[in-house]
Amino acid sequence: MSEVNRLERRKARTRAALLGAARTFIAEGRTNAPILEITQAADVGMGSFYNHFASKDELFQAAVEDALTVFGEALDRLSGGLDDPAAAFAQSFRLTGRLHRRHPELSKVLLHHGLSLTGPIKGLAPRAREAIGRGIDEGRFTVADPELALVVTAGAALSLAQLLHDRPERDDAAAADQVAEDLLRMLGVPAREAKELARLPLPSLDAFDLAQSRELDTEEPPRRPGPLRWR
The missing domain is CATH 1.10.10 (Arc Repressor Mutant, subunit A)
Incomplete structure (x- = not known):
């Protein structure tokens, strides 16, 4: 070398x-x-x-962006190969719900900067937006305002995460599946089908490897506008 x-x-x-x-x-x-x-x-x-x-603000912003990206890429690895956007949406949400307990530190990073779920930073927002848009384009979802659908989805994800941290006795899998079912119904999926999609077998969470992070790249990540401010 x-x-x-x-x-x-x-x-x-x-x-x-x-x-x-x-x-x-x-x-x-x-x-x-x-x-x-x-x-x-x-x-x-x-x-x-x-x-x-250059500053602590820049480090914390990079850490949030990295966490979002790693989280999203891990979901991509687990949810790849699903052609039905409704099934992909449900699986991604259900896996996210289970990962709050499996990786509590990363989950708390997301909770401490929840608006990144709907903002311009790379990570979960582009993936959720794409899944909702594809579902609309393919006639699987019937929502008038995709942006509002994204906000509701992000709010549900964050609220579920907080609940699971506050209530450790809650069954994270059952809770995530129920919220996923409710979101599918909100997006226009018939109730019976939404229930079925929210109960399908999931890939093993052992495949979720947070060590495969963009932070290990040797190249510096691109700079993004709109720095966060930490106080």
């Missing part, structure tokens, strides 16, 4: 450590923590921080 490749891999590991630490701080609601505390948690030097990020 060349010296250049070793340097790039070292930079990628440092960036990954900073993003991982940032996700933990966001999940714990500690966005006021100083940069020094974050770098100590990541086990990297202060100088290394500024080699990757």
Whole structure:
């Protein structure tokens, strides 16, 4: 391996450590923590921080975007190959409901910045928007306003996540399946079919590997407009 490749891999590991630490701080609601505390948690030097990020705001924004992207790409791996948009929508939502308990830290990151589910940041929003649009185009969904349908779906996902964190005794699978069924009915799927789609077998969650993150790439991600502000 060349010296250049070793340097790039070292930079990628440092960036990954900073993003991982940032996700933990966001999940714990500690966005006021100083940069020094974050770098100590990541086990990297202060100088290394500024080699990757200009500010704490930029780090936290990157951590949220990364979490959304990783979450969405994992769902893609599990939901791929479904031709029926209604079935794909139901499976994706049901898997998301189950993953709140399986990956609570990532779930809390999403909860702490829930508006990203409907905003321009890459991750879940484009996937949900595409699924709803495809369902409308193929006549599976009958909704007058796709944007409102997306907002309702995102609100249901976030509310379910909060409920599962607040009520650990709740059956996450049963709750996710019921909400998925209700959303399908809202989108225009007949009640009997919505119930069937929300009870179909799911792929194994063992295939969900959060380690396959974009944070491990050696290239810097593209900059996006509209930075978040953390206080």
